[in-house]
Amino acid sequence: MSEAPSPTRGRLRAGDPVVFVERKGRTYHAVLQPGATTNFSGSVLPHDEVIDQVDGVRVRSRSTGKYFFVLRASMVDHALRMTRSANIVYPKDVAMLITWADIGAGDRVVEGGLGTGALAMALLRTVGPTGHVTSYELREDAAIRAQRNIAALLGPIDHHRVRIASLYEGIAEREVDRIVLDVPEPWEVIPHAREALRPGGAFAAYVPTTLQLQRLVLGLEKARSFTRVESYEVLLRGWHVTGRSVRPQQQMVGHTGFLVFARRVVAPDPAPASADEAPEGPAS
Numbered sequence: 001m002s003e004a005p006s007p008t009r010g011r012l013r014a015g016d017p018v019v020f021v022e023r024k025g026r027t028y029h030a031v032l033q034p035g036a037t038t039n040f041s042g043s044v045l046p047h048d049e050v051i052d053q054v055d056g057v058r059v060r061s062r063s064t065g066k067y068f069f070v071l072r073a074s075m076v077d078h079a080l081r082m083t084r085s086a087n088i089v090y091p092k093d094v095a096m097l098i099t100w101a102d103i104g105a106g107d108r109v110v111e112g113g114l115g116t117g118a119l120a121m122a123l124l125r126t127v128g129p130t131g132h133v134t135s136y137e138l139r140e141d142a143a144i145r146a147q148r149n150i151a152a153l154l155g156p157i158d159h160h161r162v163r164i165a166s167l168y169e170g171i172a173e174r175e176v177d178r179i180v181l182d183v184p185e186p187w188e189v190i191p192h193a194r195e196a197l198r199p200g201g202a203f204a205a206y207v208p209t210t211l212q213l214q215r216l217v218l219g220l221e222k223a224r225s226f227t228r229v230e231s232y233e234v235l236l237r238g239w240h241v242t243g244r245s246v247r248p249q250q251q252m253v254g255h256t257g258f259l260v261f262a263r264r265v266v267a268p269d270p271a272p273a274s275a276d277e278a279p280e281g282p283a284s
């Protein structure tokens with residue numbers, strides 16, 4: 001089977017999101033358009049001098065004589081800058097979701113809400129063309145914008161399906177490998193996730209508040225079809241490193257959300273054989 005070339009490879013093309021980087025590391029984001037120019041603090045940079053050049057090319061502004069590097073925007077660059085319909089899952093949390101939910105090439109994933117598409121684009125890139133992602137989203141306008149955002153990074157893809165529907169009403173897919181949620185009431189999805197996930201499949205959710213975290217975790221534990229229910233928060237701190245000083249950066253993204261993970265198991269029989277399998281009760 002021939003696979004599509006990686007959208008991160010090859011020469012810079014019209015339509016590519018790029019980052020201009022100046023000597024001191026300051027950046028300016030643009031989408032390459034024939035005939036267009038970027039004005040970076042007075043330095044005029046014609047896109048025609050960048051289109052068809054290699055990723056990482058160095059260009060010189062004729063207006064100021066300054067040099068700039070031009071890089072194809074990374075997924076993180078793109079996710080943080082794209083037009084938003086809703087808050088995105090921050091890249092540090094996306095990375096954790098993908099790793100802890102054990103998502104890989106060929107997986108069949110259901111996600112929702114699609115929102116701005118930040119989580120979806122990472123899922124699509126991870127599962128690749130041999131996998132599939134179905135995204136649920138209530139708002140058609142958000143879905144259209146998200147699909148545009150995704151296409152700007154990944155180009156044309158055919159392993160993504162968008163359903164304009166509520167995840168609280170049900171999940172049409174079956175034998176799903178992973179379900180990843182970013183909706184306000186993820187506990188409403190638990191009975192549907194139980195139906196849709198294959199045994200051994202993984203459930204993951206992002207929730208911004210502690211109240212949502214508690215309700216979701218208790219709901220998963222009560223459902224008796226999930227095990228290894230785990231909750232995390234990811235703190236990311238940048239470091240300032242020079243020849244004269246090495247210290248943490250003074251500013252960081254303090255709080256984004258909590259991440260909940262669980263694995264779908266074959267539910268025990270309704271009548272427990274022993275006290276060991278009692279469905280509920282106070283923790284010992």
Ligand SMILES: C[S@@+](CC[C@H](N)C(=O)[O-])C[C@H]1O[C@@H](n2cnc3c(N)ncnc32)[C@H](O)[C@@H]1O
Binds near residue numbers: 116137138182
């Ligand atoms: C915070 S945003 C998701 C952002 C997305 N994860 C991203 O990284 O760009 C939440 C989205 O869920 C959608 N939503 C809310 N309730 C939903 C439901 N019951 N089913 C499907 N989508 C829902 C909202 O319309 C909104 O677009």
